Amino acid sequence: MPAFDDEDAGLRVGPPADHAAGLEAVRLSLANAVQKMGVRKTVRNLRTLNQHDGVDCMSCAWPDPAGRRHTAEFCENGAKAVAWEGQRDTVGPAFFAEHAIADLAGRTDHWLEKQGRLTHPMVRRDGGTHYEPISWEEAFDLVGAALASLDSPDEAAFYTSGRASNEAAFVYQLLARAFGTNNLPDCSNMCHESTGTALMRTIGIGKGSVTLDDLHQADLIVVSGQNPGTNHPRMLTALEIAKRDGAKILAINPLPEAGLIRFDNPQKARGLAGKGTALADRLLRIRSNGDLALWQAIGHLLLARDVADREFIASSTVGFEAWAAHVDRIDRDQVLAATGLTWAEIEAAADMLASSKRIVHCWAMGITQHRNAVATIKEFVNVALLQGMIGKPGAGLCPVRGHSNVQGDRSMGIWEKPPAAFLDRLRDEFGFEPPREHGHDAVDTVKAFRDGRAKVFVALGGNFVGAMSDTEVTAAAMRNAALTVQISTKLNRSHVEAGRTALILPTLGRTEQDLTGGRVQRVTVEDSMSAVHASRGRSDPAGPLLRSEVDIVCGIAGAALGDRYGIPWAEFAGDYETIRDRIGRVVPGCDDYAAKIRAGGFTMPHPPRDSRTFPTREGRAVFTVSPLEVMTVPPGRLVLQTLRSHDQFNTTVYGLDDRYRGISQGRRVVFINAADLDELGFADGDVVDLVSEWTDGVERRADRFRLVAYDTPKGCVAAYYPETNPLVPLDSQAEESGTPTSKWVQVRLERR
Numbered sequence: 001m002p003a004f005d006d007e008d009a010g011l012r013v014g015p016p017a018d019h020a021a022g023l024e025a026v027r028l029s030l031a032n033a034v035q036k037m038g039v040r041k042t043v044r045n046l047r048t049l050n051q052h053d054g055v056d057c058m059s060c061a062w063p064d065p066a067g068r069r070h071t072a073e074f075c076e077n078g079a080k081a082v083a084w085e086g087q088r089d090t091v092g093p094a095f096f097a098e099h100a101i102a103d104l105a106g107r108t109d110h111w112l113e114k115q116g117r118l119t120h121p122m123v124r125r126d127g128g129t130h131y132e133p134i135s136w137e138e139a140f141d142l143v144g145a146a147l148a149s150l151d152s153p154d155e156a157a158f159y160t161s162g163r164a165s166n167e168a169a170f171v172y173q174l175l176a177r178a179f180g181t182n183n184l185p186d187c188s189n190m191c192h193e194s195t196g197t198a199l200m201r202t203i204g205i206g207k208g209s210v211t212l213d214d215l216h217q218a219d220l221i222v223v224s225g226q227n228p229g230t231n232h233p234r235m236l237t238a239l240e241i242a243k244r245d246g247a248k249i250l251a252i253n254p255l256p257e258a259g260l261i262r263f264d265n266p267q268k269a270r271g272l273a274g275k276g277t278a279l280a281d282r283l284l285r286i287r288s289n290g291d292l293a294l295w296q297a298i299g300h301l302l303l304a305r306d307v308a309d310r311e312f313i314a315s316s317t318v319g320f321e322a323w324a325a326h327v328d329r330i331d332r333d334q335v336l337a338a339t340g341l342t343w344a345e346i347e348a349a350a351d352m353l354a355s356s357k358r359i360v361h362c363w364a365m366g367i368t369q370h371r372n373a374v375a376t377i378k379e380f381v382n383v384a385l386l387q388g389m390i391g392k393p394g395a396g397l398c399p400v401r402g403h404s405n406v407q408g409d410r411s412m413g414i415w416e417k418p419p420a421a422f423l424d425r426l427r428d429e430f431g432f433e434p435p436r437e438h439g440h441d442a443v444d445t446v447k448a449f450r451d452g453r454a455k456v457f458v459a460l461g462g463n464f465v466g467a468m469s470d471t472e473v474t475a476a477a478m479r480n481a482a483l484t485v486q487i488s489t490k491l492n493r494s495h496v497e498a499g500r501t502a503l504i505l506p507t508l509g510r511t512e513q514d515l516t517g518g519r520v521q522r523v524t525v526e527d528s529m530s531a532v533h534a535s536r537g538r539s540d541p542a543g544p545l546l547r548s549e550v551d552i553v554c555g556i557a558g559a560a561l562g563d564r565y566g567i568p569w570a571e572f573a574g575d576y577e578t579i580r581d582r583i584g585r586v587v588p589g590c591d592d593y594a595a596k597i598r599a600g601g602f603t604m605p606h607p608p609r610d611s612r613t614f615p616t617r618e619g620r621a622v623f624t625v626s627p628l629e630v631m632t633v634p635p636g637r638l639v640l641q642t643l644r645s646h647d648q649f650n651t652t653v654y655g656l657d658d659r660y661r662g663i664s665q666g667r668r669v670v671f672i673n674a675a676d677l678d679e680l681g682f683a684d685g686d687v688v689d690l691v692s693e694w695t696d697g698v699e700r701r702a703d704r705f706r707l708v709a710y711d712t713p714k715g716c717v718a719a720y721y722p723e724t725n726p727l728v729p730l731d732s733q734a735e736e737s738g739t740p741t742s743k744w745v746q747v748r749l750e751r752r
């Protein structure tokens with residue numbers, strides 16, 4: 001991995017911002033878009049972003065408002081995502097002839113993607129030093145032959161990143177299962193898997209229970225472990241609307257994120273004038289991983305305040321008594337140690353809940369990427385059930401998803417643990433018996449390639465090597481593959497840490513016009529609140545050879561499976577409407593899918609939200625008991641959380657600034673409490689190596705980070721991903737969900 005290059009030479013550190021968005025965001029997003037795409041394309045792309053019959057913004061999964069939309073229904077970071085995809089530079093055969101793969105492997109993630117859009121199918125043949133051009137037909141045949149040569153279908157893995165459309169995802173899971181495996185790892189495994197696991201067990205469905213209207217109508221919104229100002233900027237508009245109607249906001253975060261403090265809405269004259277809305281009424285500066293303790297304490301306090309919805313608990317839940325007995329006994333000292341908060345702060349937060357009638361609980365990666373993430377989310381559910389805050393207007397559970405279609409991909413069957421009912425419907429529709437045994441998730445996939453149990457890796461988007469934990473281990477595992485296939489828009493780490501034979505298959509982005517089969521094709525997506533609708537790109541493709549994701553997946557399927565089971569791959573690619581017909585017959589909740597999409601879209605059913613029914617084993621919502629464990633580190637060690645800057649989308653680094661945290665022109669920084677600097681004998685500005693410590697005794701390293709004195713709780717430090725991914729041990733996973741613990745890594749600092 002490139003440890004350091006002169007990208008960081010101009011690193012500057014200034015004061016963090018005290019508010020998000022505003023005029024500055026509009027100016028920056030437009031300037032950036034025009035620079036990348038030119039004026040005409042900028043106007044065309046941004047005008048249709050998140051509009052009816054326009055392009056669904058691929059930056060995050062935040063829903064679009066129903067009815068009349070603002071003419072600029074996007075945010076600074078959505079504009080960046082569109083500009084990044086619309087970039088005019090391209091990387092084709094000449095680029096790959098000039099740069100050996102070994103040369104590319106020495107570049108930063110930022111440099112790799114910045115080179116431009118991929119335009120040609122490329123192959124690195126076994127033993128080759130460079131990628132060279134290959135025809136689409138030869139590429140498909142190569143994949144088909146590699147799959148056919150495997151001893152078992154389980155020697156292949158089919159990864160998906162959450163940007164893939166429902167149509168692409170549906171044909172992709174069909175390909176994997178017709179081939180004979182449930183090895184369908186996806187970015188969810190690294191993201192909201194803990195959410196799905198906790199919600200399936202407690203409410204019977206792994207998705208959030210609110211709509212945008214519920215957020216607008218809430219009188220208390222809790223935002224835990226989330227940085228909406230950067231990662232879901234349009235959520236700030238919903239928070240602002242709720243606040244205007246008197247809602248309170250309780251934010252829980254180790255960091256004073258700018259977007260939690262104050263919001264200048266750039267879509268409004270008020271925002272442009274620079275006044276804006278104060279957001280969080282209370283910000284609990286919790287220690288990393290203190291949330292389980294906090295919510296057990298809040299449960300304890302709420303029980304004493306007698307705010308239980310007794311009728312709901314009696315009619316619709318099980319397990320209340322055991323849970324109440326558990327939180328009744330909590331140890332106050334343990335809670336204070338885990339959270340780093342005062343009891344008065346916790347009581348004040350409990351008062352906010354006690355005095356509210358409609359509460360929405362929101363959360364993201366600060367919660368899901370911890371060892372006890374599933375337990376913490378179950379505790380949110382416990383408190384929500386206690387107050388009856390589910391399945392009524394203005395209240396509910398709101399996991400805020402990441403990738404724009406990650407939720408839709410799951411609905412379409414991208415899941416290594418598919419429910420039996422889904423497989424039954426797939427069997428009935430296509431007339432073959434799908435594999436029943438569960439497949440590999442992301443971590444198991446790395447282990448299977450590391451150990452030589454898997455040989456062919458196909459990726460529908462994303463950057464598996466860059467995004468996964470334990471970068472060196474993941475990269476070595478991928479180099480061990482006989483064949484890796486990356487369906488991509490831009491160059492990234494997964495193309496340079498690739499299998500012995502490696503394919504890059506360039507694909508259309510969502511903003512580009514898709515004329516596969518000679519007709520204007522639409523795709524569909526599902527947002528964080530289960531609303532499904534169409535998306536149609538209008539710009540000219542980055543190159544004439546690009547194919548759509550659907551077309552590429554069907555091409556691979558045709559080569560690998562021929563007419564096995566009579567699945568009409570060519571028909572699917574020629575008209576996506578025929579895929580939507582199948583989705584309607586296979587995917588639960590999608591009856592008459594194609595017709596509903598033509599009529600403008602619909603919201604997927606959600607029994608707890610729609611009718612307070614809970615499809616759990618017990619047929620009711622389930623209170624659960626989680627033992628409280630306080631995670632600590634030895635003296636001289638720190639807890640590292642790995643997070644996003646304001647200038648990146650996951651492993652895609654748009655630029656080197658993090659305006660809201662006062663960082664410019666560099667990324668290798670560690671935010672650290674001044675008292676920790678003193679105690680450990682360092683000073684702001686010192687450059688250190690980060691060394692992570694794990695039970696396997698292996699010392700994982702990431703070199704040359706500048707220490708930045710910052711307002712983070714003592715003992716808790718923060719640095720950007722993916723640079724810090726080499727520090728996250730592969731085996732450091734959330735219990736039950738298997739998600740890498742990207743928000744909790746034990747580290748020490750070494751002076752350089």
Ligand SMILES: Nc1nc2c(c(=O)[nH]1)N[C@H]1C(S)=C(S)[C@@H](COP(=O)(O)OP(=O)(O)OC[C@H]3O[C@@H](n4cnc5c(=O)[nH]c(N)nc54)[C@H](O)[C@@H]3O)O[C@H]1N2
Binds near residue numbers: 077254291366646648
């Ligand atoms: N512009 C932009 N938008 C994005 C993305 C992007 O990279 N860029 N990524 C997309 C994706 S895939 C996702 S999943 C989402 C991610 O959205 P977020 O979850 O907001 O992303 P992170 O940057 O990981 O921020 C985690 C937040 O949790 C806090 N935190 C860390 N540890 C703890 C803890 O123990 N307890 C609590 N209470 N808080 C904690 C951190 O301080 C930080 O504010 O955003 C999506 N949208």
Ligand SMILES: Nc1nc2c(c(=O)[nH]1)N[C@H]1C(S)=C(S)[C@@H](COP(=O)(O)OP(=O)(O)OC[C@H]3O[C@@H](n4cnc5c(=O)[nH]c(N)nc54)[C@H](O)[C@@H]3O)O[C@H]1N2
Binds near residue numbers: 192490510
């Ligand atoms: N340490 C640490 N690690 C993390 C996280 C963390 O917080 N900390 N967060 C985790 C999370 S929440 C997630 S979701 C994962 C993200 O994991 P991934 O989804 O695998 O990664 P991305 O960085 O979003 O993928 C970027 C690549 O996607 C490709 N791409 C972009 N648009 C398209 C498209 O339209 N079609 C296709 N086919 N390809 C496209 C481009 O080639 C680009 O280089 O990372 C996880 N890893």
Ligand SMILES: [Mo]
Binds near residue numbers: 187190191192402
């Ligand atoms: Mo994510």
